[in-house]
Amino acid sequence: MNFLKKKIFNFLRSKRALKYFKLVFKTVGKLPKKKDLVVFESFHGKQYSDSPRAIYEYMREYNKEAILIWSVDRRSLKLFEELGLPHVRRFSIKWFLTMPRAKYWVNNVRLPNWLPKPNDTIYVQTWHGTPLKRLGIDIEEVHMPGTNTDKYKRNFTNESKNWNYLISPNRYSTEIFKRAFDYSGKVIESGYPRNDFLSNHTDQDIYEIKSNLGIFEDKKVILYAPTWRDDQFYSKGKYRFDIKLDLSLLQKELGNDYVVLLRMHYLIAENLDLADFEGFAFDVSKHLDIRELFVISDLLITDYSSVFFDFANLRRPILFYVYDLERYENTLRGFYFDFKNEAPGPLTMTTRETIDAIKGYEANGFELETHFEEFYKRFCYLEDGKATERVVQEFYQY
Template structure:
């Protein structure tokens, strides 16, 4: 079947949301060519269709894996997605697949994972799925040279790279102003907190009680946390969507917010201190050159047994202090509160930014938009 020229099908996180790199590219495409709105579609899970249609009334949605979806996915000129497509769906040979991916990797990916701890999948099956999927990509976006090299190896990718930075991070340059930040705070909190600390832990593959039932335990005490930060501090918790309803903040509802569905770039912009562990949020947040605190309380298990890392994860290489016990964590919090930054890590932060953010300049979305408008691979 011939493709319908200039039609674009977008998808974020297997249709669970409208976000990340695909949304940034969609917005830029419509800015560059308002008429593209009638040729662009977002593929979403049927269970999310009503909610997303209400949130984004101007976007055209198609329900994933329905008969109506087939006529769009089969004949789209471009696919723009940030995760894998099911192996059973065969891509039209005339369709250009732009894979944006969704993060700079610290943890092992694809065939580099020696032991996969995912219910219902063997390690060999998982590896082969990645290789087969990557073979379908016509373009793969890389945010930095480090990621470019890893993607090539972990996905066994032999296609074309777009070495341009992540489109989703463009707003960290265009909207990093006091006025924009105040607007976001007002929308999310209803007031203007003087300080925002965000805790954004990584997803743990083995954190489940049974298949499909995941768990989450906050690795620090909220009472102790608030003893060590200024009284005008709000704590934002950014969990994985599978555990967002399993976090107990009883008694602290006025000082803690759980934002699992808010655009994380909006959270970055209002965050004064990021607390994380092994999450790729560290690489995106580094664009803002603000303080980070690392709390890898299960480092030995995670690094050596669960996923493995691509680089030496230690205090010498990180852009902020690393606490491995609650005592160290609380002390680092106090140090931040006393000084407003981690002065001993300013050099680390600068080096980290050079390595992982050097390709980021706020123009990635524009480059992908122009690629689409110029017909992609047909005009190379």
């Protein structure tokens, strides 16, 4: 039986199978569209999160006529079942009968290269961050597994040709997205729908999130949310990450007043062992949505992840733990602006420097840097809690 399962699994991943999948998808896609059907997907069907979640929740409340369905990876089916969300398993027979006939797709990452978008389907690409590190065809040399520089850029431009709308959080991002994605379609420069919650959350939301995580009310919260490294991986789509922060030292110096939440990027495959730091360090990598972690955090530690653009909406301190800055900037990705001088918070290279910076914030009442307001006005000016409404009104027609 295991042998048969393995044979079937290998076939489904073969080039021959992909040809059949493409043919079926293209054939079903020629049937009339269901004009009220919207299919959502977040991070390859693995999450109920990000801007697709915000758009789904808005439409569920205000567009009662719409049929809203999530495309879900098989490993995440239990989550969607527990949440009671309408869904279809990705690449199942039902999915092949649903996805091609939907009038609208709402997605935040690229779809599989083989998947042909029907001409009369409206594809809304929300993307998932304001760009600091270089994207798409702006990357000079690709170091990711399973691809090379030319193939990666070609796949990116082929994907962007399918987008009918691309959501942008600000003018800065719009200019980069158009070039990096080789995109000439409609841009909805609206702010990110996912950030509406940062403007609209309540004290009750904060209380409930902390309670569910087991965090005491008297503890300040530090969120550590690093990104992945292109050249550190186990296999395609599974990246390795070694935590350089010394949690023992953090606990020794800050444990009386703080807790630390560790949120790994969705591409990072590590399982964190925090048994020695019970009550101080929490692995929240699988928490439903990072926006909930933002609102309960007093301070963010990150590196080159775009999360700091979103967190800045809360006007709270941000530290950049960038022990590999020179390599990341000069070899792996490169940046779109002068990160060293324009980052909205101090850059640290060691755990000791990070602790000192946290204590420095604490000593001055968590007052932000003088140039933070300039950063906020450049990147956060559209985030007013109504981005989702603007997006839906732009793309959805019934």
